[in-house]
Amino acid sequence: MSSTQEFIDEAAKIYKVLSNSTRLKILYYLRHQDSETDVKTMVNDLGLVQPIISKQLGILYRYQLVCRHKEGTRVYYVLDDPHVIEMIDDMLKHVKHEIKGEPHPRTLYDNKK
Incomplete structure (x- = not known):
């Protein structure tokens, strides 16, 4: 198997992990914290x-989307x-355009058509 195929397979696994709304909610929550946050x-x-x-x-x-360490029982x-998170932000922008029916920003790809 080529290394490109291995990367594609691993990316697909991560996309599957990110397909869960609870996990996305946790990632966004952690994004807005000033420091490490405990489960409680x-x-x-x-x-x-x-x-x-x-x-x-x-x-x-x-x-490897979050790091952790233990202090006592926490x-x-x-x-x-x-x-x-940047990748998720881009997807949410895409979803926002789809829901609102707004046009997507022009890209270099659009200019090649």
């Missing part, structure tokens, strides 16, 4: 139960790769 705080702020948040954070950690999380 996320439970309070996001209104989700601890087992759901912990399970989703485990998946995000496995795919586990703290922070974004591992802010570039992923």
Whole structure:
């Protein structure tokens, strides 16, 4: 298998991870935190139960989308790769255009037609 195919396969796995709205909600939440955040705080702020948040954070950690460290009984999380949030932002902009029926911004691709 070529290295390009391996990259494509891995990208598809990450897109699958990002296809869950709860995981996206957690990533966006972490994006707006000034520092590492523990699970208990996320439970309070996001209104989700601890087992759901912990399970989703485990998946995000496995795919290196968040980092974690433990202090006593608390586990703290922070974004591992802010570039992923930029990609999600771009997708949300696309969705916003589709829902509102607004035209997409012109791209270099448009100029080649």
